Amino acid sequence: MSVERIQPRLQVLSSPQLSEAQLTELLEIEKVCYPPQTRYRLATIRGFLTWEGSLLTRAYARDRLAGFQISNLISGQLITLDVRPEFQRMGIGSAILAKTLSVMRRRGLPLVQCEIAVHNEASIRLHERFGFQALGRIQGYYEDGSDALLMALLLPGGARGKPR
Numbered sequence: 411m412s413v414e415r416i417q418p419r420l421q422v423l424s425s426p427q428l429s430e431a432q433l434t435e436l437l438e439i440e441k442v443c444y445p446p447q448t449r450y451r452l453a454t455i456r457g458f459l460t461w462e463g464s465l466l467t468r469a470y471a472r473d474r475l476a477g478f479q480i481s482n483l484i485s486g487q488l489i490t491l492d493v494r495p496e497f498q499r500m501g502i503g504s505a506i507l508a509k510t511l512s513v514m515r516r517r518g519l520p521l522v523q524c525e526i527a528v529h530n531e532a533s534i535r536l537h538e539r540f541g542f543q544a545l546g547r548i549q550g551y552y553e554d555g556s557d558a559l560l561m562a563l564l565l566p567g568g569a570r571g572k573p574r
């Protein structure tokens with residue numbers, strides 16, 4: 411197993427306006443991270459990024475886009491986290507998630523949540539290391555009929571948002 415660690419250069423954009431080439435770059439990473447039946451399509455990725463509150467965290471290493479995360483600062487939802495296979499297990503997923511969580515904490519979000527495929531040991535372990543807990547299993551969550559774990563993390567000092 412690789413023990414090499416990389417400190418990526420991190421960039422965070424809220425409500426990002428991406429060019430088609432930049433969107434396609436995200437899709438290319440999505441394609442190498444997931445099988446066809448569970449990966450997001452270009453239109454879906456574009457949709458997530460146009461929602462109010464959308465946040466894009468990108469990690470660059472060795473002059474390449476090594477990974478990214480799409481999340482939402484209003485719902486506290488972590489939508490996707492992708493690290494190119496050749497950059498996995500080097501600390502990049504952790505660096506991206508830490509950056510996203512730091513932005514969410516600063517925004518005063520009380521809770522962050524995500525759905526993770528029940529067999530995705532790598533992602534479940536990564537999130538557990540950040541203190542996420544499994545709240546339950548969502549049956550048939552994915553298009554292929556497989557289940558997801560609903561995982562959540564309380565952010566201490568959160569809930570400073572404006573009352574409605």
Ligand SMILES: CC(C)(COP(=O)(O)OP(=O)(O)OC[C@H]1O[C@@H](n2cnc3c(N)ncnc32)[C@H](O)[C@@H]1OP(=O)(O)O)[C@@H](O)C(=O)NCCC(=O)NCCS
Nearest residue numbers: 443491492493498499500501502503504526532533535536
């Ligand atoms: C899940 C994913 C984002 C992790 O990114 P990463 O950059 O490899 O993660 P890190 O190197 O920061 O790993 C942090 C910890 O997570 C756990 N982990 C990561 N990959 C693992 C694996 N293949 N098996 C078991 N644990 C793993 C380990 O605890 C690891 O710490 P360690 O290396 O000190 O043991 C990456 O594997 C990926 O993109 N997978 C495909 C897409 C995906 O499943 N995304 C998550 C959707 S919810």
